Amino acid sequence: MELLSSRVILRPRDPARSLAFYRDTLGLAVYREFPGGTVFFLGQGLLEVSGRGASAPGDALALWLQVRDLARTVEDLRGRGVPVLREPRREPWGLHEAWISDPDGLRLVLVEVPEGHPLRTDLRDPPPS
Template sequence: MDVLSSRILLHPRDHEATVAFYRDTLGLAIYREFPGGTVFFLGGGLLEVVGRGTTGATPDAALWLQVRDLAATVAELRDRGVEPDRGPQREPWGLDEAWISDPDGTRIVLVEVPADHPLRVDVRAG
């Protein structure tokens, strides 16, 4: 299989509220819009909010969004009316994480990779 691109699809119960959340509250840039859908940039990926869903979020799925400064991001979101489901904390695997939810309850994991974390190690042959 030769994958050329990818995106996450969300089918929200309240399409307008979910688009407003990702666009206005989180401030994600729009990649493209079409009748019934909006595609947002997610760093190296895309998030498509399309159509309408009936069941809402599942605890078995989450969005993982890496940010530069977790404390500043959480403070900015609080100023925009988003109270974290779980505030920033260092996880046993060494990442700093906070959790928020979109209007349907989809978990969004905000992640800061500390400077000394193995994910920041340059693995190229030196």
């Protein structure tokens, strides 16, 4: 299978509330709008908020969102009235993470990749000299 693109699709219980959260509160840039839905940029991915769901997403699903400065991001979101479920901390795997949630309770894991972490390391062999 050859993949050309991908996106996560959310079916919120209250579409207007979720649209306002992702667009206005988080400030995500709009990739595309269509009748009944909006697609947002998520760094190298896309998030579609469309339709209407009947239930909360549950705790088996989370969105992993990498940010440049976790402390600043958390303080900015707190200032916008977003409750912080878990304060920023360094995880055993070396990433700095904090948790918030969207209006339906979907957990958003905010991640800062610190200097020296393997995710920032180019593991390819250096070019021959």
